[in-house]
Amino acid sequence: MLSRVADSLYWMSRYLERAENTVRQLDVTMNLMLDTGGSSADTRWQQLVAALGNPEGLEWNGKLEEMAGRLVFEPIGHASITYCVNAARENARQVREEISTEQWQRLNRLYHQMHSAQVQSQFRSSINDALSAVLDGIHLFKGVTDTTMIHGQGWQFIRLGRYLERAYAIATLLEVYQAELFNPHEREHTGYQYLEQVGLLRCCTAFEAYCQVYTADLTADRILEFLLLNRDFPHAIRYCVDGVRQAVDAIQRTGGRRPPDELSAGIGRLHAMLSYTTIGEILAGDAAAFLHSIREQCLRIHELMYRYYIHYSIQSALSI
Amino acid sequence: MSAGHPAELETLFGDYPLDRAFDEMREPNGDVRPHYHALAETLARLPQDDLERRKQSAELSFLTQGITFTVYGREEGTERIFPYDLLPRIVTAQEWDRIERGLTQRITALNHFLRDVYFDAKILNDRVVPSELVYSCKHYRRQMRGLQVPRNVYIAVVGSDLLRLNTGEFVVLEDNLRVPSGVSYMLTNRRVMKRTFPQLFHSYGVRPIEHYPQLLLSTLRSLAPEGRPEPNIVLLTPGVFNSAYFEHTYLARQMGIDLVEGRDLVTHDNIVYMRTTDGLKRVDVIYRRVDDDFSDPLIFRSDSALGCTGLFNAYRAGNVTVTNAFGTGLADDKALYAYVPDIIHYYLNEDPILPNVKTYILTEEKQRKHVLANLDKLVVKAVGESGGYGMLIGPQSSAQQREEFARQIEANPRNYIAQPTLDFSRAPCLIGNHLEPRHVDLRPYILFGDKVNIVPGGLTRVALEKGSLVVNSSQGGGSKDTWVLE
Numbered sequence: 001m002l003s004r005v006a007d008s009l010y011w012m013s014r015y016l017e018r019a020e021n022t023v024r025q026l027d028v029t030m031n032l033m034l035d036t037g038g039s040s041a042d043t044r045w046q047q048l049v050a051a052l053g054n055p056e057g058l059e060w061n062g063k064l065e066e067m068a069g070r071l072v073f074e075p076i077g078h079a080s081i082t083y084c085v086n087a088a089r090e091n092a093r094q095v096r097e098e099i100s101t102e103q104w105q106r107l108n109r110l111y112h113q114m115h116s117a118q119v120q121s122q123f124r125s126s127i128n129d130a131l132s133a134v135l136d137g138i139h140l141f142k143g144v145t146d147t148t149m150i151h152g153q154g155w156q157f158i159r160l161g162r163y164l165e166r167a168y169a170i171a172t173l174l175e176v177y178q179a180e181l182f183n184p185h186e187r188e189h190t191g192y193q194y195l196e197q198v199g200l201l202r203c204c205t206a207f208e209a210y211c212q213v214y215t216a217d218l219t220a221d222r223i224l225e226f227l228l229l230n231r232d233f234p235h236a237i238r239y240c241v242d243g244v245r246q247a248v249d250a251i252q253r254t255g256g257r258r259p260p261d262e263l264s265a266g267i268g269r270l271h272a273m274l275s276y277t278t279i280g281e282i283l284a285g286d287a288a289a290f291l292h293s294i295r296e297q298c299l300r301i302h303e304l305m306y307r308y309y310i311h312y313s314i315q316s317a318l319s320i
Numbered sequence: 321m322s323a324g325h326p327a328e329l330e331t332l333f334g335d336y337p338l339d340r341a342f343d344e345m346r347e348p349n350g351d352v353r354p355h356y357h358a359l360a361e362t363l364a365r366l367p368q369d370d371l372e373r374r375k376q377s378a379e380l381s382f383l384t385q386g387i388t389f390t391v392y393g394r395e396e397g398t399e400r401i402f403p404y405d406l407l408p409r410i411v412t413a414q415e416w417d418r419i420e421r422g423l424t425q426r427i428t429a430l431n432h433f434l435r436d437v438y439f440d441a442k443i444l445n446d447r448v449v450p451s452e453l454v455y456s457c458k459h460y461r462r463q464m465r466g467l468q469v470p471r472n473v474y475i476a477v478v479g480s481d482l483l484r485l486n487t488g489e490f491v492v493l494e495d496n497l498r499v500p501s502g503v504s505y506m507l508t509n510r511r512v513m514k515r516t517f518p519q520l521f522h523s524y525g526v527r528p529i530e531h532y533p534q535l536l537l538s539t540l541r542s543l544a545p546e547g548r549p550e551p552n553i554v555l556l557t558p559g560v561f562n563s564a565y566f567e568h569t570y571l572a573r574q575m576g577i578d579l580v581e582g583r584d585l586v587t588h589d590n591i592v593y594m595r596t597t598d599g600l601k602r603v604d605v606i607y608r609r610v611d612d613d614f615s616d617p618l619i620f621r622s623d624s625a626l627g628c629t630g631l632f633n634a635y636r637a638g639n640v641t642v643t644n645a646f647g648t649g650l651a652d653d654k655a656l657y658a659y660v661p662d663i664i665h666y667y668l669n670e671d672p673i674l675p676n677v678k679t680y681i682l683t684e685e686k687q688r689k690h691v692l693a694n695l696d697k698l699v700v701k702a703v704g705e706s707g708g709y710g711m712l713i714g715p716q717s718s719a720q721q722r723e724e725f726a727r728q729i730e731a732n733p734r735n736y737i738a739q740p741t742l743d744f745s746r747a748p749c750l751i752g753n754h755l756e757p758r759h760v761d762l763r764p765y766i767l768f769g770d771k772v773n774i775v776p777g778g779l780t781r782v783a784l785e786k787g788s789l790v791v792n793s794s795q796g797g798g799s800k801d802t803w804v805l806e
Contacts, residue, residue: 001596001597001598002578002580002584002594002595002596002597003584003595003596003597004581004583004584004595006597093560094559094560096569097569097572097573097579153597157597251597255597255598256597256598257597257598257599309597310595310597312595312599314586314588314593314600317593317595317599317600318588318600
């Protein structure tokens with residue numbers, strides 16, 4: 001497969017995953033702001049922006065709807081929903097012959113939806129409805145991707161992008177919120193703390209799944225354990241890293257190069273770190289450092305993958 | 321049909337005008353030509369809204385398939401579907417035979433000409449073609465001097481534009497020897513047509529064209545460098561912003577080859593590679609849809625990033641075939657066009673089977689004077705332009721436009737040619753719910769590898785605006801399916 005094509009598919013997938021993450025986090029944050037207790041709007045917004053990786057142009061100005069509108073519609077910052085959808089479509093357009101017609105039409109529809117007057121007026125009347133319409137569009141795209149595209153190398157690059165982006169986003173989210181999770185503000189009512197915890201889980205669509213595993217008894221260490229170490233839940237970091245590993249293996253099997261030892265080792269190390277550590281050990285050590293290290297390792301995997309499959313030097317390719 | 325027209329046909333034709341121009345469907349007295357009888361009967365039998373419905377379903381089919389082209393110089397709505405007319409243009413076996421022989425002869429001669437000009441220049445020394453015309457052509461590439469191309473084939477993929485005059489005779493208006501486009505429309509038109517009029521199509525006995533991509537692939541394969549039995553063939557596109565990008569993706573998919581951009585290619589030791597996820601993979605044949613100027617910044621325009629640095633040297637070393645060859649635009653220069661009949665005679669010792677359109681060379685003083693005095697009757701074209709740009713259609717021009725062109729001709733006579741305004745043929749098109757004649761041309765696609773191959777058909781382009789003589793897609797043209805009968 002041409003490196004450029006793999007690159008476009010990878011980024012198409014990453015950008016859509018990012019859009020989805022922004023939609024969910026924005027939705028949860030706006031919901032939490034409805035309740036008057038807990039952090040101030042200012043702090044909440046700053047946390048949201050930090051959890052999205054600090055995109056530019058989103059300094060709090062006191063007007064929530066205006067800020068939310070900016071994060072949804074303005075093609076600024078690498079996490080804005082419109083920016084991500086535009087970028088995903090642009091990537092798809094350049095490899096139109098590699099993806100199925102259904103995929104293209106879905107993505108195109110989502111793109112036109114983001115730019116339609118209808119969604120903007122819907123946004124003014126009900127932000128929730130508008131956000132869930134966007135989410136639907138993204139889910140539909142993922143559905144047709146899995147059911148209409150050949151599960152060859154291109155699809156594996158899509159998977160790789162999806163899981164790497166997701167693992168990175170969850171690690172960022174947890175890094176921002178973990179301090180508060182373990183040291184909640186002094187509050188009059190424990191109800192607020194519950195809302196915060198549910199909010200964090202909902203950012204990863206994990207509330208119901210958590211309840212199935214641990215019942216609705218929410219505790220900080222279990223939440224962290226679930227989002228970090230669960231092997232069966234698609235929005236747990238461990239699950240995502242498994243996905244990354246499988247995708248890289250499959251890329252080789254479908255005609256890509258054998259991954260270099262460096263890359264295999266990098267993925268293997270992260271995988272082992274998440275498979276053979278208990279939450280007790282993580283909490284006994286420095287949890288923030290642990291989360292930060294996950295992000296660093298995700299970045300490193302991306303760089304190695306890039307250097308090896310996409311932007312390799314001619315010399316390195318000729319010497320093999 | 322000739323004895324009295326059925327009432328339905330009268331309604332269909334309405335006040336269909338017939339005048340001096342040749343009508344593809346009707347004789348001057350209004351009778352339907354024999355090979356259009358079955359079509360006319362079918363149309364007359366169809367309920368009116370049925371035609372409309374078929375037209376809509378055909379258009380929808382183009383839209384959902386994303387068969388669009390890009391119009392330059394407009395901010396919005398740059399992606400448009402190429403308007404499609406439902407009614408086929410029908411060419412008889414006898415007419416086609418002449419076209420096929422004529423084009424084969426012409427392309428063979430033009431290929432000889434390119435070979436000669438870039439090697440011994442005999443034709444120039446014999447003063448059959450003026451050498452200053454060749455060396456002043458902006459598509460002449462001195463880098464091609466003495467460069468051996470595989471099988472001596474310079475022009476592997478050609479699309480020539482034909483017109484039919486009021487005598488009924490086909491003439492060649494121009495040859496496209498650089499990167500002719502439109503073949504994907506020929507193929508998709510046929511697919512839509514088969515769905516729209518299945519029975520009619522079947523009853524006519526139309527010769528197939530669907531194997532064009534396969535022929536193109538085997539043409540490209542036949543030009544691979546020696547010693548590369550399983551050549552890696554790619555299609556080089558300028559990228560997603562090119563007006564013919566849809567065609568590039570379509571052809572690549574139909575041939576099962578990779579669609580590459582310049583940035584996918586690298587050269588090392590005069591070998592061209594493409595970057596894949598499995599490392600560098602050697603490229604043997606490049607079907608190039610990028611103009612000469614943009615192909616290699618080392619040799620041609622240095623400010624272009626569309627091509628591949630070092631490509632030309634790899635080509636010169638014989639390690640990669642690039643087709644069409646560089647410098648072929650020389651032979652479709654609109655001024656050299658006037659000499660094509662002489663070129664055919666010189667190399668093949670034959671008379672041209674398909675005649676040229678009378679062309680005035682404006683560097684010749686006598687001809688220039690005549691042209692300047694008759695600008696209102698002639699068509700003036702810039703020699704290096706295509707797509708209907710840089711053109712003056714005398715009878716439809718304003719005095720101001722004519723003055724402007726006169727000034728430009730005086731300033732740079734080599735840059736222009738003039739031709740009589742042609743009253744070329746018209747074919748019926750479905751406008752609203754009745755038929756109206758519109759001017760059409762015909763662009764057959766010629767492949768030249770082991771031998772010359774022409775799929776029976778081509779792209780019939782239509783000037784959809786009433787009275788318009790310009791068929792280019794960028795200027796409001798549309799297209800029709802073209803049926804060549806058994």
